[in-house]
Amino acid sequence: MMNLAAYANVYGAPPVELVGETAGLTQFSPFFPGASALDEAAPHSLDGIIILGPPGTIERRYTIALALRALKPGAPLMVLAPKDKGGSRLAQDLTVLGCTFDESARRHHRICVTQGPGDAKAAAAAIADGAPRLDPTMGLWTQPGVFSWNRIDPGSALLIANMPPLAGRGADLGCGLGVLSHAALASAKVKSVLMIDLDRRAIECCKRNVADERVTTMWLDARRIPKTLQTNALDFVVMNPPFHEGGHENQALGQSFIQSAAAMLRTGGMLWLTANRHLPYETILKPLFKRVTLVTEAGGFKIFQAQK
Ligand SMILES: C[S@@+](CC[C@H](N)C(=O)[O-])C[C@H]1O[C@@H](n2cnc3c(N)ncnc32)[C@H](O)[C@@H]1O
Numbered sequence: 001m002m003n004l005a006a007y008a009n010v011y012g013a014p015p016v017e018l019v020g021e022t023a024g025l026t027q028f029s030p031f032f033p034g035a036s037a038l039d040e041a042a043p044h045s046l047d048g049i050i051i052l053g054p055p056g057t058i059e060r061r062y063t064i065a066l067a068l069r070a071l072k073p074g075a076p077l078m079v080l081a082p083k084d085k086g087g088s089r090l091a092q093d094l095t096v097l098g099c100t101f102d103e104s105a106r107r108h109h110r111i112c113v114t115q116g117p118g119d120a121k122a123a124a125a126a127i128a129d130g131a132p133r134l135d136p137t138m139g140l141w142t143q144p145g146v147f148s149w150n151r152i153d154p155g156s157a158l159l160i161a162n163m164p165p166l167a168g169r170g171a172d173l174g175c176g177l178g179v180l181s182h183a184a185l186a187s188a189k190v191k192s193v194l195m196i197d198l199d200r201r202a203i204e205c206c207k208r209n210v211a212d213e214r215v216t217t218m219w220l221d222a223r224r225i226p227k228t229l230q231t232n233a234l235d236f237v238v239m240n241p242p243f244h245e246g247g248h249e250n251q252a253l254g255q256s257f258i259q260s261a262a263a264m265l266r267t268g269g270m271l272w273l274t275a276n277r278h279l280p281y282e283t284i285l286k287p288l289f290k291r292v293t294l295v296t297e298a299g300g301f302k303i304f305q306a307q308k
Pocket of ligand 1: 147148153156173174175176177178179180196197198199202220221222223239240241242243
């Protein structure tokens with residue numbers, strides 16, 4: 001087990017068996033509602049940090065570069081990742097960022113430790129590369145690491161193509177960049193949309209992508225909707241639920257989203273859902289909704305309309 005005394009901060013949830021218990025450290029991952037943000041940390045302000053490196057190279061280098069900028073001189077940075085999800089590239093990342101480091105391998109992970117400071121110019125370039133930006137093709141604010149950050153997801157596009165104009169009060173669970181809400185808000189009959197995502201970066205992008213006074217955004221885990229939102233009052237919910245967690249398929253995630261939608265909808269309210277064809281959502285939809293209709297199936301996706 002590592003000596004954690006030099007580490008006051010953590011990014012993500014590194015495996016306990018590799019680094020020990022990190023629950024008491026200050027969390028900086030955008031996937032932990034309420035966590036601090038590395039891009040807002042003052043330069044040279046933080047003690048050591050342990051980073052579970054994100055799988056995408058741009059996002060991983062951005063995160064490491066932000067941490068290097070935020071660390072006090074000499075404070076340690078430990079970055080680890082499964083070998084097949086970015087771990088085998090950590091040494092290259094730190095070399096590009098101008099850091100000397102020690103590298104070890106344990107339990108299919110690579111683990112690198114550096115004390116920076118690295119090359120400030122290289123860090124600035126990595127930060128610019130991973131920062132939020134307006135994508136001219138999609139016409140949306142986006143950021144590497146956010147779901148489908150550089151293309152509209154085909155499952156979401158299929159749902160938009162099959163959704164009638166909506167009306168009343170609704171929610172978008174796992175809203176990502178906000179493409180489903182954007183489509184819903186095209187109808188003047190929509191009075192409000194509550195947009196929820198676990199990823200702070202997605203929520204920040206949404207604030208720019210759907211700047212509409214009918215919208216409320218919440219950085220929240222859609223599996224644990226607070227009682228105050230389980231009102232059985234909404235007219236519609238739209239969603240393209242996630243089915244991966246920590247790099248692995250987790251069908252329970254989408255099932256929890258469906259349960260949350262059911263708790264938010266009024267009797268007669270409608271859930272519009274897009275899903276990869278292999279996901280067995282029918283079994284969870286049927287006991288919770290009065291009428292479940294498979295609207296279409298195409299390109300490996302299926303669209304459901306479920307009336308509560
Ligand atoms: C398949 S994407 C769909 C994004 C967007 N609705 C679209 O159509 O492009 C699923 C979204 O759910 C978010 N997410 C994952 N787990 C979540 C959770 N537990 N609570 C809320 N959002 C979550 C992800 O960050 C991602 O933005």
